[in-house]
Amino acid sequence: MKKFYEMVRDERLDFIKNAVGLSEEEKASLGAPLAFESADRMVENAVGIMSVPLGIATNFVINGVERLVPMAIEEPSVIAAASKAAKIARAKGGFTAKADRSLMIGQVQVVSVKNVAGARRKVLAKKKEILAIANAKSKSVAAIGLGAREVRDASRNRMGRMLVVELTIDAKDAMGANAVNTMCEAIAPKIAEITGGEVVLKILSNYATKRMVRCKAVFDKGELGGSKIVKRILYAYALAHSDVYRAVTHNKGVMNGIDAVALATGQDFRAIEAGAHAYAARDGTYRSLTRWWRTKEGDLAGEIELPLAVGIVGGVANVNPTAKVALKIMSVKSAQELAMAMAAAGLAQNLAAIRALSAEGIQAGHMRLHARKFGK
Structure with a gap:
């Protein structure tokens, strides 16, 4: 041949x-x-x-x-x-x-938070409720985890301390960008309510270190x-x-x-x-x-x-x-x-x-x- x-x-x-x-x-x-x-x-x-x-x-x-x-x-x-x-x-x-596994990370950025450590604890205490809100938006993928961490601004602008709430989402056989972004936007109002802060960004991370x-x-x-x-x-x-x-x-x-x-x-x-x-x-x-x-x-x-x-x-x-x-x-x-x-x-x-x-x-x-x- x-x-x-x-x-x-x-x-x-x-x-x-x-x-x-x-x-x-x-x-x-x-x-x-x-x-x-x-x-x-x-x-x-x-x-x-x-x-x-x-x-x-x-x-x-x-x-x-x-x-x-x-x-x-x-x-x-x-x-x-x-x-x-x-x-x-x-x-x-x-x-x-x-x-x-096809695990993606979605991020919700929260600013103007008076007590970042306290806000983090409040978010994690509401984990089940937040995941339920996220999962109500999708039948094909599933939010399976929630984390929150403090980020200190290292830019020249000095915008202060921020809280980043992170969803872990099983995208299965999809890349998952649209579903992750939709979930992040869905939980944003609840995150703002819990933390008393202002939500700015609501989007996936392309740094897929869980994948x-x-x-x-x-x-x-x-x-x-x-x-x-x-x-x-x-x-x-x-x-x-x-x-x-x-x-x-x-x-x-x-x-x-x-x-x-x-x-x-x-x-x-x-x-x-x-x-x-x-x-x-x-x-x-x-x-x-x-x-x-x-x-x-x-x-x-x-x-x-x-x-x-x-x-x-x-x-x-x-x-x-x-x-x-x-x-x-x-x-x-x-x-x-x-x-x-x-x-x-x-x-x-x-x-x-x-x-x-x-x-x-x-x-x-x-x-x-x-x-x-x-x-x-």
Whole structure:
């Protein structure tokens, strides 16, 4: 059989159709532009559609399951590099991943509170009542926890002490932004009444630290180019861990993989980016999102950990048929499975990038594909 990259478009579409059971309508949607009527509902003042190439990364085995991974991205070499890295990982069993429950945090900011500590105690004493108000607004997700903490203003404005009331909400298979925001707005009047303060912000946090995903894999030293390349990759990682100038570019490579899958499947990649970069700086210094080390056998092992709030129901997938088909191509049955696949794409893309940088340099393969892109 031909390798996927050797096929022409019709052969690729037929392969995908047979692999995951696409209908003819779903197959056709992969080549159809988004209808302007749909775009006009999605954004204001719409005038057209901005197209982004959609490709398929191959060779991914995640927790023992083979997956085709749709990636929407305009940059050459990313899909090919991720596929190659996944093939190397495949020889050692592929990617192993875990994802937390889909717990999101919603925040209600309260200001002008005379006794913050006292107000906090009053809020927590009314926990059941507040959660009941929140849950009355949704049938699909559930508020399961409530917390409150004091925040001291560290800005130049010196606006004083604030109380932040935080809802913990199980978003299940949705990303959950709309439901979380609705719940925060619903409890705001009660929070103001209890605290005697003024409520300002009522919104989710995109720093989804209760919704973590972790993924790891082992890459054969021979497939990477030998022990010397493994050592050079570890030097590259050491710089990304220690120097913010390198860490930013290192993590850009990680997000090449994650964002491309996010865009293909209709996720909020800006929220994902913001949360990922905040997590990269969690100890006060911006560092690599991935970690790399040498195994006892001399192979290269890597892992990634980051907050990842994604969904397979609601959102863009309800409006954009291509995003809906992309989710079907991945054969994911839960938001957790999608998060794990995205983390695997990020780890694979990071490995591919630092391997190229540590060996022949990034330009050798990247610019060859870049030249093809512009017909040179």
